[in-house]
Amino acid sequence: MQALREEIPPSAAAGPAIVELRGVSKVYDGRVEALRAVDLAFPEGALTTLLGPSGCGKTTLLKIIAGLLEPSAGEVFVQGARVTGPGAERAFVFQDFALLPWATVLRNVAFGLELRGTARAAREETARHYIAQVGLSGFEDSYPHELSGGMRQRVGLARALAVDAHVLLMDEPFSAVDEQTRRKFQEDLLRLRELEKKTFIFVTHSIEEAVYVSDRIVLLSRRPGRVSQVVVPEIARDAAPDEIRRDPHYLDTVEEIWRGLRQYVE
């Protein structure tokens, strides 16, 4: 999180897109229209947040990018290839962690590699590396029910990192943990970004969280979800976390986004 970062990743349109959505729509059961003709490009190496009121289809959008849901219309491209299902270049972090309760932390983190048929020794070595990376060393043999909510999500994050995907899709990853853990998590996420150089697509309903962690924020309108605005917070991230949270620019951006979203809430 410190001064490692000289250049803030290129804003908005700059940088080649690694994920592209073209006219993506989603209608559930022929009745509920969740998304309508969404066109979006996600620049490589950036952390882009999908932000919007609950029920705006942001999680649906993320699951479509993940290949877990099929769009009713439109196409998704990742690294130029059309998405037809889950792929090795994408990894998902779940809101409810989705850890196997009968498996140890080690096996949970290695699970993506286990599914790919990686040999046991190799996948456990990788898993140990990422367990250390997210600060869970010493908990390799614990079971999920022995961990706190925040620690469980670290396991979920380590599992996603372990498969070495280019794009990390995070579905409200911090919404099920308490506020203190959440802040620590946000700071850790920024540090991990430095280390891993991946593209992150992040779904949240917290404006502060979005402004704090994102290079780009995509505001979605209320159902049916459409892109209503793209905000690029120009925040100097080489400052200390506390300073950023007090930075007038940070506060202004939060306010600006709130004004944009307010109409959907009332």
Next chain:
Amino acid sequence: MKQTAGQPAGRTAPPPAPAAPAGGDRVLWWRLASVALFCGAWEVAGQIPINYAFPPFSHTLAAFFAMVADGSMGRAYLSTLQPLLLGVAISALLGVGLGVVMGLRRDVEWLAAPVFIVLQAAPVAALIPLITFIYGIGLTAKVLAVCIMALPVVVLNSYKAVRNVNPSLVAMCRSFQGTRLQVVLKVVVPDASPVIFAGLRLGVAAGFIGVVLAELLITPTGIGDLITYHRAVADYAEMYATIASIILFSALTLGLLQRLEVAVFRPERKAAA
């Protein structure tokens, strides 16, 4: 008479111990105390006696050891275990297999679910004369009796277990490119296993009912023969010993099954205990 004997004895049976929680020593003492209390009450009731056909606990225990010593108990169990094990094995394999497939596939569910729901609701003991009519009085009829008792509960539990698997875990497995087979073997079955095993335990219990019913209703063999014979010649202590032994045996089997489940599928429970 069988009824009155079965009920109190059913309560003695050590409850199929759920993996003893921390402080298990104290729990164990309470359980032993409860067993001792029951046996004591039985002894007193038998000594009064509340009924000339109700033997005290000590006589029953003595009769039990005498029957073990003269080999009649062993022979009876050997003969009863045959249809029981066959029937339970068939019900377990077929039931879990069918239940899992029903949980995974709608078409199989529509095809098979109504049959088992009706079977579960029906008093299947009424079918036993019918089985005798078709399959005679041999082993087949007894195995079938065990199966019709055990199969529905095993199938329906497995099916509901699979239906209620955490969808988030399935999505997780798919998102990491798990194949359909991997999703089933690495997520669906382990996640469903507690409910599947609950069904198996109920199925084994129902299987015990099935085999005793068959031995009492079709032809007296094994345990059924011992009960019928000792009742006929008014050896009530022997009769009670037989009944109590089959109840204990059934309870112990169920307890072991639970241990097996925890050991094989749920290591985290073992760690927690």
